[in-house]
Structures are given as structure tokens and as C-alpha cells.
Amino acid sequence: MSPREFAKRRKQLMKMMGEGAIAILPSAPVRIRNRDVDYAYRQDSDFLYVTGFEEPESVAALIPGRGHGEYILFCRDKDPIRETWDGRRAGPEGAVNDHGADDAFPVGDIDDILPGMLEQCERVYYTMGVHPEFDKRLMGWVNALRAQVGKGKHTPHEFIVLDHVLHDMRLYKSRAEMTAMKRSARIAADAHVRAMKVCRPGMREYEIEAEFLHEFRRRGTEPSYHPIVGAGENSCILHYTENDNVINDGDLLLIDAGCEYEGYASDITRTFPVNGRFTAPQRAIYELVLAAQEAAIDQIAPGKHCKESHEAAVRVITRGLVKLGILKGKVPALIKSEAYKRFFMHGTGHWLGLDVHDVGDYKVGDEWRLLEPGMVMTVEPGLYIPSGSKGVAKKWWGIGVRIEDDVLVTKQGNEVLTRHVPKEPGEIEQLMEAA
Numbered sequence: 336m337s338p339r340e341f342a343k344r345r346k347q348l349m350k351m352m353g354e355g356a357i358a359i360l361p362s363a364p365v366r367i368r369n370r371d372v373d374y375a376y377r378q379d380s381d382f383l384y385v386t387g388f389e390e391p392e393s394v395a396a397l398i399p400g401r402g403h404g405e406y407i408l409f410c411r412d413k414d415p416i417r418e419t420w421d422g423r424r425a426g427p428e429g430a431v432n433d434h435g436a437d438d439a440f441p442v443g444d445i446d447d448i449l450p451g452m453l454e455q456c457e458r459v460y461y462t463m464g465v466h467p468e469f470d471k472r473l474m475g476w477v478n479a480l481r482a483q484v485g486k487g488k489h490t491p492h493e494f495i496v497l498d499h500v501l502h503d504m505r506l507y508k509s510r511a512e513m514t515a516m517k518r519s520a521r522i523a524a525d526a527h528v529r530a531m532k533v534c535r536p537g538m539r540e541y542e543i544e545a546e547f548l549h550e551f552r553r554r555g556t557e558p559s560y561h562p563i564v565g566a567g568e569n570s571c572i573l574h575y576t577e578n579d580n581v582i583n584d585g586d587l588l589l590i591d592a593g594c595e596y597e598g599y600a601s602d603i604t605r606t607f608p609v610n611g612r613f614t615a616p617q618r619a620i621y622e623l624v625l626a627a628q629e630a631a632i633d634q635i636a637p638g639k640h641c642k643e644s645h646e647a648a649v650r651v652i653t654r655g656l657v658k659l660g661i662l663k664g665k666v667p668a669l670i671k672s673e674a675y676k677r678f679f680m681h682g683t684g685h686w687l688g689l690d691v692h693d694v695g696d697y698k699v700g701d702e703w704r705l706l707e708p709g710m711v712m713t714v715e716p717g718l719y720i721p722s723g724s725k726g727v728a729k730k731w732w733g734i735g736v737r738i739e740d741d742v743l744v745t746k747q748g749n750e751v752l753t754r755h756v757p758k759e760p761g762e763i764e765q766l767m768e769a770a
């Protein structure tokens with residue numbers, strides 16, 4: 336993503352803040368996996384959105400109207416020894432020359448510099464509670480100023496929740512973000528196609544997971560969340576991540592996997608028969624979920640509210656379950672009593688962006704939010720009928736189906752970003768047979 340994109344975002348944010356304000360954004364902390372091994376570092380999404388800067392131990396400050404530069408970056412100093420061990424650092428000079436900062440300082444000096452900046456401001460934009468360690472430091476700086484009020488020090492008067500403005504910005508994707516999300520969707524779609532092609536009865540779920548990891552890494556991305564690869568009974572566990580069972584002939588395989596490209600997530604689920612042919616009960620459930628998904632996608636358009644897709648999916652699923660004899664009763668009453676929740680217990684979608692479950696309010700006041708061009712949602716109805724389901728005929732047992740696509744709201748309606756992976760049962764069977 337170009338430096339101009341980040342500069343544009345900062346400008347927009349600072350315009351909303353106005354003069355006399357400071358926004359403070361800390362980077363994500365490094366997290367220990369075990370002993371001296373860290374988890375792979377992932378930058379905080381808000382920090383990344385505003386700065387594009389990937390290094391840990393950084394703090395960004397935005398001060399609209401500051402004479403010496405509005406965008407200040409505190410980052411790790413250059414250190415040849417540490418860089419030999421842990422990798423390159425931009426250093427304050429690099430932050431200015433290569434990363435768009437107007438002014439930069441070693442993060443080790445922040446205690447001496449940031450309080451002075453706070454003192455000049457009336458309003459502080461900051462997100463509390465996400466990085467508790469940093470919350471404490473910020474409170475420490477503010478309290479130190481308060482303690483010196485008698486000596487003429489000034490303290491900010493207002494603390495404003497930064498994520499309220501920032502998350503609203505993140506909800507509307509720019510052209511550059513849409514391009515990144517399309518790329519992310521394309522790579523994940525190709526990985527799903529690859530999985531359909533290589534899957535054979537007798538493999539282990541992790542062998543299929545490995546196909547995703549290989550496809551993601553070979554194209555410069557990484558998983559946007561831990562892949563879910565569940566065969567047979569495991570397809571009925573929504574967040575199954577062990578991925579270590581044998582994939583048996585006659586089972587369905589449910590895969591929920593996406594990647595992250597330039598920080599932007601894709602999130603795709605496909606379900607297909609391990610041996611390449613749906614059984615009649617599998618196909619009946621699959622076609623019902625697919626009909627629900629298509630009805631839900633039809634509801635993704637400007638002016639529709641963000642829960643209309645779920646409501647459409649619920650109607651189709653409930654009607655279908657009654658038709659198949661899995662639910663008994665009148666459809667409107669079953670919808671009202673939420674009887675479908677026994678088999679379809681999650682929502683139909685969520686915002687998608689830098690985070691898989693992306694930020695942004697779903698309600699404005701008491702009303703569901705209306706969709707607008709540039710928003711991206713997933714559409715992911717499912718049905719899960721584990722073995723032993725009481726009152727449900729045995730032929731349905733062990734069937735779990737979810738179908739998930741990533742959908743961009745456009746001026747005309749929508750664009751399914753993940754359309755390159757098939758979902759029609761006939762298309763899936765053809766693809767698997769040809770492999």
C-alpha cells in the first residue's frame with residue numbers, strides 16, 4: 336500500500352479531531368509463546384491502519400496543526416547488535432525518510448517527550464483497554480502533569496474514545512483497500528480449489544491444512560486465522576482447529592480458511608464430499624445452505640440493513656428444515672421461537688477488513704446500520720447436525736455444512752470477492768473428478 340494512502344488516512348482523522356487535539360496509538364506488544372520464543376508478530380490493526388509501520392515498540396502521535404510536524408513516530412533506535420540478532424529497524428531517521436513520519440524520536444525517550452506534547456493539548460484521542468500496559472503509562476504521564484498543575488502545568492481536559500472515529504473510517508474501504516481485499520480473496524479462493532483437487536479419503540485433516548499454508552506462504556500471505564479443517568463429525572464443531580483426524584470416505588469436509596494480504600483478511604468456507612460425490616442427504620443439506628447463502632447475498636446492497644442477509648438466510652433455512660422433516664411446525668412460529676438455532680446457531684456474517692471480525696458498529700442508535708458502497712461483509716450460513724441429534728433421522732447425522740463468501744457492497748449491489756472457488760454441488764463434483 337502506498338505511503339500516500341496512509342497519509343490520506345491520517346489527514347482525514349486529524350481533520351475530524353481538529354486543532355488542540357492529540358491522538359495516541361501504541362503498537363501491539365510482542366507476545367511470548369513459550370520461554371524465549373515469541374508468537375509471530377502481528378501489528379495492532381488500528382496502528383497499522385494509521386501508520387503502515389510494522390515494527391513493535393512503536394507509538395504514533397497525531398497532533399493536527401503542530402508546527403514541527405503533525406505525525407510523530409516513536410520507534411526503536413538503530414542498534415547494530417540487536418539488528419544482527421532480531422532484524423532490521425527503521426530508527427527515527429528511517430521513520431521520517433521511509434515511513435512518512437514528520438518527526439520521530441527513539442521510543443526510549445518517550446517519557447521525556449510525550450508528556451510535553453500532551454501538555455499542549457486540550458483533547459486526547461485514545462483507545463482504552465486494548466493494551467493495558469500502555470494505558471497505565473499514559474495515565475502515568477497525565478497524572479504527572481496533574482501533580483504539577485500548581486506549578487503552572489496544563490493538563491488535557493477531555494479524553495475521547497479514538498476507536499469510535501477510527502473504526503468508522505475502517506468500515507469504508509478505499510480503492511487501495513478494495514484492491515488488497517480482492518487479492519486476499521483470490522489467493523484464499525485458489526487455496527480452496529487446490530484443497531478440493533488434492534483431497535482423498537484416508538488423508539489427515541492437517542495434510543489439507545498444509546495445502547493452505549503452502550498456498551498462502553508461497554504467495555506472500557499468511558493465514559488470517561487458524562484454519563478449520565473438519566471432516567465428518569468434526570464439520571459440526573464451529574471452531575474446530577485440531578485438524579488431526581483421518582478424512583474418511585463418505586464424509587463431508589468443512590474448511591474455513593483465509594489469508595491476510597497487506598494486513599487485509601479473507602475468510603472463506605467451503606464444504607465438499609471427501610470422495611468427490613455428495614450422498615443424497617449431504618446434497619439436500621448442502622443445497623439448502625447454498626439457497627440460504629444465495630438469498631442472503633441478494634440482500635447485500637446499498638440501503639439494505641446489515642441484518643437483512645441473516646433474516647433472509649433464517650427464512651430459507653427454516654423453510655427448508657421443515658420441508659426435510661428436521662423441524663416440525665409452522666415456519667413463522669419456528670422463526671419466532673428461533674427453533675432453527677439448534678442447527679444454525681451463528682450469525683450470517685460480519686464486517687471484514689484488517690481484522691477477520693472487523694471493526695465498525697452494527698447499529699446506529701437503535702437501528703441496524705444501512706449498508707453503503709465500500710463496506711465488506713461475509714455471508715456464511717450453515718447447518719450442523721451432529722450424530723446423536725435427538726428427534727432427527729439418522730441419515731442426517733454427522734452432516735455439517737457452512738458456505739462462506741466475502742462480499743463487497745458496490746453502488747449497484749454487491750461483488751462477491753471470493754467467487755473464484757466453486758460452490759454449486761455439480762461444479763464441485765466436476766472439479767474433484769477432473770483432478
Ligand code: GLY
Pocket residue numbers: 560591602691715739
Ligand atoms: N473464520 C471465522 C468466521 O468465519 O467468522
Ligand code: MN
Pocket residue numbers: 602685713715739
Ligand atoms: Mn466469517
Ligand code: MN
Pocket residue numbers: 591592602603604739
Ligand atoms: Mn470463516
